[in-house]
Amino acid sequence: ALVVAGRVWSSTACYERALECAQFGSDEAIEGLASFKLGTARLEVGDLEGALALQWRYLEISQRFADLKGEAASRAVLSKIYQRLGDKRAAIEELDILRNVAEHAGEIITAADACLDLAVLTYQEDEVEAAKLLEGYYQLSRRAADRGRQGSAAVLIGLASGRTMMHHVAKVFEEGRGIYELLKWKDAPLIEGLHDDV
Structure with missing residues (x-):
């Protein structure tokens, strides 16, 4: 919040005024x-429709100015x-x-994260493609010299390499549990019990 002349402005009100x-x-x-x-x-x-219209406007302007980062x-x-709207196909696109x-x-980290999100969203239709996307996540993380993401990607690829594991990898992310939950299962004896734990 911003206080101007004794009046408190929310971030939303400030952005509305700027717009x-x-x-x-x-x-x-x-x-x-x-x-x-x-x-944003x-x-x-939770105003998804309002957010959607505004982001489309920003996209339109960014494309007009050839602003790839925007x-x-x-x-x-x-x-x-x-x-959030439940439109999985549009999210994938x-x-x-x-x-x-x-x-x-x-924006290599953003590209890497997009690969990870795509893998999670597409694994049910094509586990082989989802595994390739995890490989993309690893390669981009390596290019960005982000050792944390690179290590996470290596674990994910290892867990998903048998393909039967991809469902469990994606489920952990869908439930918001994240990489640290998967790191607990990186050792072989723990992986054997994964079907019971997920």
Whole structure:
């Protein structure tokens, strides 16, 4: 929150005001950033339709200015919105575009995370492709010199390499338990009991 002349402004109110000013001044660059920030704030409070419209506006402006980083940021949020709306197909489409745009923009971590999210969302339709996406997650994490993600990716690939494990790997992420839950199972004796624990 921001306090101006004794009045408390929420972040949403500040972004709304910034958006109004940008539109009034016909400044599309500022309008795009304000749309992104306001859309992200609306997503956080559960206004999915409002967030969706704002992120699409930011995407449109980013593409007009050939701003790949802006496009990557908007597509990352769009994929989250579509997942929350239950539109898995649209979320997958956004993530698929995101991994390429982010890589071209030099946002290697964002591209890596898109691969991981795609693997989780697509494993039911194609476990082989999901395993390839995990390999992409590993390779991009390595390029970014992110040892934490690289180690996590290696564990995920190891767990999913038998393909029968991919379902369990994805389920852990869907339930929000994350990589640390999988790290507990990295030793062979523990993996044998995975079917009972998940």
